[in-house]
Amino acid sequence: MQNITTTLKKLFYLWRRSQVPVKHSIKISIIDNLIIFLVCISISIISSYKLLLISPLNIADIFSWLFTFTEILISSGILILVSKIENPTISSRQILFILILLLAVQATKLALASTISPLSMIIPPALVISQGMGTITALAWVSIAIFSWPEPTVAINNNLFLILLACSSVVSLLGGRIRSRAQLLQLSIFIPIGSFLSQCLLMGKDKIFPINKQDFVLANGDIFSDSLMLAIVMLFTILFIPIFESIFGLLTKARLLELADKENPLIRRLSLEAPGTFEHTLLICGLAEEATRMIGGDIDLIKTGGLYHDVGKLHAPNWFIENQDGSKNPHDELDDPIKSAEVLQAHVDEGLKFARKNRLPKLIANFIPEHQGTLKMGYFFQKAKEKNLDINEYYFRYKGPIPQSKETAILMLADGCEAALRAMNINASDKEALETISNIIYSRQKDGQLDDSNLSKGEIFLIKRAFLNVWKRIRHRRIQYPTSKNNTFS
Numbered sequence: 001m002q003n004i005t006t007t008l009k010k011l012f013y014l015w016r017r018s019q020v021p022v023k024h025s026i027k028i029s030i031i032d033n034l035i036i037f038l039v040c041i042s043i044s045i046i047s048s049y050k051l052l053l054i055s056p057l058n059i060a061d062i063f064s065w066l067f068t069f070t071e072i073l074i075s076s077g078i079l080i081l082v083s084k085i086e087n088p089t090i091s092s093r094q095i096l097f098i099l100i101l102l103l104a105v106q107a108t109k110l111a112l113a114s115t116i117s118p119l120s121m122i123i124p125p126a127l128v129i130s131q132g133m134g135t136i137t138a139l140a141w142v143s144i145a146i147f148s149w150p151e152p153t154v155a156i157n158n159n160l161f162l163i164l165l166a167c168s169s170v171v172s173l174l175g176g177r178i179r180s181r182a183q184l185l186q187l188s189i190f191i192p193i194g195s196f197l198s199q200c201l202l203m204g205k206d207k208i209f210p211i212n213k214q215d216f217v218l219a220n221g222d223i224f225s226d227s228l229m230l231a232i233v234m235l236f237t238i239l240f241i242p243i244f245e246s247i248f249g250l251l252t253k254a255r256l257l258e259l260a261d262k263e264n265p266l267i268r269r270l271s272l273e274a275p276g277t278f279e280h281t282l283l284i285c286g287l288a289e290e291a292t293r294m295i296g297g298d299i300d301l302i303k304t305g306g307l308y309h310d311v312g313k314l315h316a317p318n319w320f321i322e323n324q325d326g327s328k329n330p331h332d333e334l335d336d337p338i339k340s341a342e343v344l345q346a347h348v349d350e351g352l353k354f355a356r357k358n359r360l361p362k363l364i365a366n367f368i369p370e371h372q373g374t375l376k377m378g379y380f381f382q383k384a385k386e387k388n389l390d391i392n393e394y395y396f397r398y399k400g401p402i403p404q405s406k407e408t409a410i411l412m413l414a415d416g417c418e419a420a421l422r423a424m425n426i427n428a429s430d431k432e433a434l435e436t437i438s439n440i441i442y443s444r445q446k447d448g449q450l451d452d453s454n455l456s457k458g459e460i461f462l463i464k465r466a467f468l469n470v471w472k473r474i475r476h477r478r479i480q481y482p483t484s485k486n487n488t489f490s
């Protein structure tokens with residue numbers, strides 16, 4: 001009978017492992033959904049109401065309006081869907097941000113279509129969206145902004161349309177990859193220059209080549225001022241990006257890299273007040289970075305998230321083994337496993353407080369609770385059992401949540417493997433190291449910690465190989481090179 005139960009359990013476990021868990025996106029409240037819906041309706045009205053102002057109005061015009069209205073409404077819905085797929089943890093504030101930008105562009109088209117070039121209206125918001133929400137969301141936003149013109153009588157000529165499409169696509173593609181404010185500045189100079197040159201080349205109103213010299217001379221001033229205007233608006237946009245970051249919780253690459261600076265006051269404090277934790281942090285960042293590279297995840301995100309994952313230990317550094325110099329362990333003096341477990345949980349709670357105080361973006365703060373998930377504090381649970389305390393295992397588990405993204409899951413695995421790899425004998429073989437890594441990862445899998453992370457079996461295999469590669473590097477560093485008195489030149 002016991003064999004059947006074990007087999008069934010095994011089968012169930014194997015079945016569960018073979019399933020790629022469905023990603024649960026963040027729940028948005030009813031009020032937020034209502035606001036988002038109202039903004040979508042406003043975008044649709046602004047983009048289509050001019051069709052109803054024709055007189056005399058006939059049934060075909062009403063159908064034409066209804067068609068445009070529905071088209072924009074559906075497009076806005078698709079935009080939200082695309083942004084949710086690209087950013088599974090997107091918040092309602094961020095969705096509203098994208099929609100408000102679309103609303104603003106449609107309103108600007110209505111009010112200033114004849115005075116401002118469409119380049120200055122569409123390219124700067126595309127830059128902000130690609131920076132904060134990613135390339136695909138920016139491309140989806142750009143396609144709606146370019147194809148929908150609220151004023152039926154205003155139509156941009158084909159060449160300008162092509163230039164607009166090319167420039168905004170380039171900005172959307174490059175914007176998501178830009179890693180510093182300096183590169184942003186370069187983009188905001190090169191895109192206007194590029195648009196100026198391409199407009200000069202494609203000048204004939206609807207002709208593809210600049211055959212008509214007169215057109216070129218007449219429009220030259222306009223093109224120059226349009227491109228200058230684009231450069232000015234882009235520069236202003238760059239100035240405003242940090243404000244958008246803090247209001248809407250956007251996480252740009254530049255912001256990520258700024259946060260990853262080890263001179264950051266909080267990281268500096270960690271290195272001074274909890275040097276052991278700081279060393280542990282650097283090592284797990286190395287492990288996690290290698291694994292994330294292997295599976296094609298967000299390396300900048302995990303490097304920064306990894307740096308902050310244990311900042312909560314600053315509340316009581318000497319209660320954590322890596323900061324004890326071996327003299328005395330406060331947990332031994334306390335001699336209360338439940339209280340010790342509370343101290344361990346506090347490094348998560350205090351970490352979240354530090355994150356709030358230092359205005360860390362949500363995606364970075366998520367690493368703090370998720371790297372511990374609902375893991376069992378095995379050592380103290382064992383101590384409690386030894387003391388015959390009748391206590392529920394629940395009190396010896398972290399409060400969670402379990403990792404909700406591949407990156408936080410990798411950090412949890414790196415966190416688990418770090419101490420074991422550091423303690424491993426220098427002469428241990430690759431096979432032994434891989435076995436240790438596999439055992440740790442398997443125990444977390446079995447415990448259900450990776451259920452929401454979306455990591456596939458193949459990716460877990462790659463993560464193990466990546467950790468092994470880092471271990472090999474560590475081992476290589478620890479090997480003492482033979483020195484000779486005569487050989488001091490290298």
Ligand SMILES: [Fe+2]
Nearest residue numbers: 309310371372
């Ligand atoms: Fe931790």
Ligand SMILES: [Fe+2]
Nearest residue numbers: 280309310415
């Ligand atoms: Fe840690």
